[in-house]
Amino acid sequence: LFQPLLYQVASGGLSESEIAQPLRHILERQTNLTILMDEVASINTDVRKVELRETPELEYDYLVVALGLRTGYFGNNDWEQYAPGLKCLDEATEIRRRILDAFEKAEKAMQADGSSVEIEFVVVGGGPTGVELAGSIAELSRHVLKREFKHIDTAKAKVHLIEAGPRLLPVFNPKHSDYTLRALESMGVTVHLNAPVSEVGENYVVFGGERIETNLTFWAAGLEAGNAPRTIAGAERDRAGRIAVENDFTLPGDSRVYIVGDLASMTDVKGVRVPGVAPAAMQSGKHAAKQIINDLAGRPREPFKYLDKGSMATIGRTRAVVEFKNILINGFFAWGMWLAVHLLFLVGLRNRITILHQWVWAYFTWNLGARIMTQKRYSQTVVK
Secondary structure (H helix, E strand, C coil), rough: CCHHHHHHHHCCCHHHHHCCCHHHHCCCCCCCCCCCCEEEEEECCCCEEEEECCCEECCCCCCEECCCCCCCHHHHHHHHCCHHHHHHHHHHHHHHHHHHHHHHHCCCCCCCHHHCCCEEEECCCCHHHHHHHHHHHHHHHHHCCCCCCCCCCHHHHHHECCCCCCCCCCCCCCCHHHHHHHHHHHHHHHCCCCCCEEEECCEEEEEECEEECCCCCEEEEEECCCCHHCCCCHHHEEECEEEEEECEEEEEEEEEEECCCCHHECCCCCEEECCHHHHHHHHHHHHHHHHHHHHHHCCCCCCCCCCCEEEEEEECCEEEEEEECEEEEECCHHEEEEEEHHHHHHHHHHHHHHHHHHHHHHHHCCCCCCCCCCCCCCCCCCCC
């Protein structure tokens, strides 16, 4: 799964198969590899065993834990039913269903008795995911759907982006935060800064002393570790559940267990705090593999040095921000760089060609062809 493009599945720009590939196909030539579809129940580092839900337990010589993070609600897990996150395909298709369903209900109400139904979307979290999702919903309502609905004006749909801090994209340069704010507002998005969310319920959000009645709320404000890593006895964790590791990604006190990716909390040998971004995750995986090879070859292990490849985020059509060291780029050229980099890191030539075609077609026609509504639950039909 290529997570950076999940928001385009959620907004109907791409289909699920265009941003994901079967692991078995990707790794089919690795003859010494076995894939098991199961869930980790517990990890016992004392006896070097991993217990699974359905498969017999596995013994290991080396263990690499790369479970990543999931959407976190800062202890308010009951909010999840009202405000889905965006970390997997199921969540992306559910968000897409809710967005399209909101327009369909408004159209039906207007056609039936002429009653006007307000359409309001709320996105919580002003990081890259929140910015991308808010921008794509605004473009969907104002450009893509405007000719398809005959009784409502989809451009009147309101999009709110709520950020608890003083600026959007807080890990980016303040100049890019200001650029992003102006770009979103020009697209019709209402941005609320310094507005921590205090309550989320069905069809409403409370933040900064203000309450908004909303059709749909989406959560892009926090991440946390799942339950499986918590079974590793004695591991030190931060508030989000990330596990503190040594500078080679090994678990303190256990040189046979590696924690890599977003789940690892680490400061590298240069004193740089390793961020939870895709390039850092890929670098950590390669580094762990190299240290295992060094062990088997009798060579000493090496500390990790994080290579900052820069940061980028897209806001909408022809709008993006790119940062590399002290170089700041925004606008159309940054948007082109964002497209190129994301095509490069996609898995599968077919996916690259397909998505490039989709992007070119959408640029000239505003036609997003993956607006498929799916059911959240399927009823079971019994044939007698």
